[in-house]
Amino acid sequence: MLGNDAIARGLVESGCAIAASYPGTPASEILSSVVRWRNALALRLHAEWSVNEKVAFEIAYTGSLTGLRAAVSMKQVGLNVASDPLMSAAYMGVKGGFLVISADDPGPHSSQTEQDSRLMAMMAKIPVLDPSSPAHAMELVGLGYELSEAFEIPVMLRPTTRICHACQDILPGEIRPLSREADFRKFPDRWAATPKYRHVLHKELTQKLAAIAAWPRTAPVRVNPGTKAEKAVVASGIAAAHAQEILSESGLIDRVAFYRVVQPYPLHAEFIAHVLSSYEEILVLEETAGVIEMQMADRSRVRGKLSGTVPEAGELVPEIAERLIASFAGVAGGSVAPPAEGGGRRPTLCAGCPHRSSFYAIKKAAPKGIYPSDIGCYTLGLNLGGVDTVLCMGAAISQAAGFYQAYRLSGKQADIVATIGDSTFYHAGVPPLMDAVVQGARFVLVILDNSTTAMTGYQPTPGAGRGASGEPTTAVDMEGLVRACGVSYCKVGTPSRLPEFTALLKEALAASRAEGPAVVIAREPCVMDRAQAKRLPPRKHVYITEECNGCRYCTSQFECPALVYDEEGKRVEVDGLLCTGCGVCLHVCPIQAIKEQLPEGGSR
């Protein structure tokens, strides 16, 4: 089972009834997997891809107020979006168990930051559990629900990429459906507390935390009891798994005490006192911040991130853990460096991806433009020179407005063309668009509408008209929404019709100069999304003629992976396996050496 499947399995086994999420790597598969089990086992469970993490959080949290068990899952930067309800929910507490699953991405492999969600748990003052394997994650879901209900508090489960995307042989347990019914007991002093009563709630929260720091069930585990030792390694999460393997393989497990921390915050008070009084030196291994470490009252003998022993940025890969453990234990070893990440090839938009034509057209229509962009597959428009800024979800639009205002003050004009995906637009793009209309910011917004959340695995968007298991839902009308924000120029175009689409962008630029933000909806399905395969236009058979002079314009400026430069022949060839037949390259070659082979006997 994939770590995320294990978490999902833990949820359905524990009787979770409300599950909401917004997709984001490495958390995306949790909700899809919950849906699969719900459907396979005919469970009574509401699962949804919400419009964003804040909404997902609030829906799941409210489910818990009615006494049902609930969970919200997201990636760590999603928790930033949901931090508003998180802080407040910690004060008010819960009724049914409520899990906040926030998946961190040390590295980062697929994120803007490698922030540590455990710090968010600390700030909100809620307990956080840190699994060290997929099986452990599954177990901690059940334990988390018990903890949540015992103290009426939201509980965070914080897996990392290496847990979410590790696969382990796990035998599923029994499904224990809860025979609970939604039953909201009104209690305005708590559920709608005024600042005065919030003070009381805060005091209660502090008491809960002190009690949780003594709850035996989540206390740190001594992995090698009985070993006499002067030094101790304390680790949590995947770092504990690395440490366990390295200590056992090297035999150090017989000489160094090893503790696995399950609940990094609040760290058990008795444990802190015990390790500080029992060992001469303590090495703390954790990702990504020094959360366990900072709770050690006296850090003079503690080695970790804050002491400068453990690198503060980047993934704590096993090679680094090995080096740290070896030097901590005073033995040789751990000198092998990890192979550098990534290697040669950079990611690129798929062959036939409509975003590629959109970026190409944008560069043609506004060659000197400023291009704010956003989070999704289309961030890869970077390779094409069509992306200048990427800040966070929805920021393309506010950044476009920000550029406009700054340039206006300096009396300068710039063509600003922002790009945002449909899912990202719904997620956080609507408020900045309203703002831009009100403030009269002049730019073109291209909404790359491929009707799916492609980057994270093709989850439906609010405009897709499908729910989490493909069932039909009401679809949001994107044009209507854009117009309702006050935008007067809003047109839909097909990016693969490159000449027409470029002309449309030029028209939009002219309109934006006159009347404020102009919106072009670039509507064409993602070529990888099987759910939309029927919407794809008919394939064109493209080939390269003898005229190709190897100028490499198409491979460098258009970068379709199906166009490959052949070093020996000194010309470009079409990779028949990768080519989707979108035909856009027909318009790209400056000397028309890319041609379409028309079907036998036919003109079209």
Place this chain on the structure above:
Amino acid sequence: MNGKNEAMPFPRQQIVLSGLGGQGVLFVSRLLAEAAIRKGEPVLTSETHGMAQRGGVVVSHLKVGGFASPLVRAGQADGLFVLSEENFPHHRAFLRPAGWAVVNARPGRKDEPRGAIHAIDADGLALSAGNGPAANLVLLGFALSRLGARDEGGLLFCTAEGVREALAERLGEKGSLLQASLDAVALGMLHGKR
């Protein structure tokens, strides 16, 4: 601290699989994990998801036997499975000195003299068999017959039969796809024979 694991009930195996997004690295690692589970061996894998799947470098780690961590450390892998030749210089750092590698390479690449690096043009073979996307399975078939199963005195933790069963389990409902996949494995095996 390069540990020996004599105490383990069965010999463990660590394999790193490397390729580019879209080549089916994930599929092969899940298939091998399935084969391990069918043998009753504990297995841990680590996969690449997200941005890198769009044509970037994709690496899977596969650890069969009693392990705690899903990641293979540099210099510890028993084997390396390389679907994209250009990754090979980079990822060979995972191999332990006596480790083996199978590489999907352009025709003409020579096996290395030490005998542990085996090259085959899996892309070309798959294409000529009319099933281009199955180069991953051709390479897997090649590895199965070239290296042999440990049960039969070879190097791999699983047998060809184990892989076929895992394939049948994964693709059982899609009959034609299953047959094409089995054919691709068989094609690779044919070319793996010495």
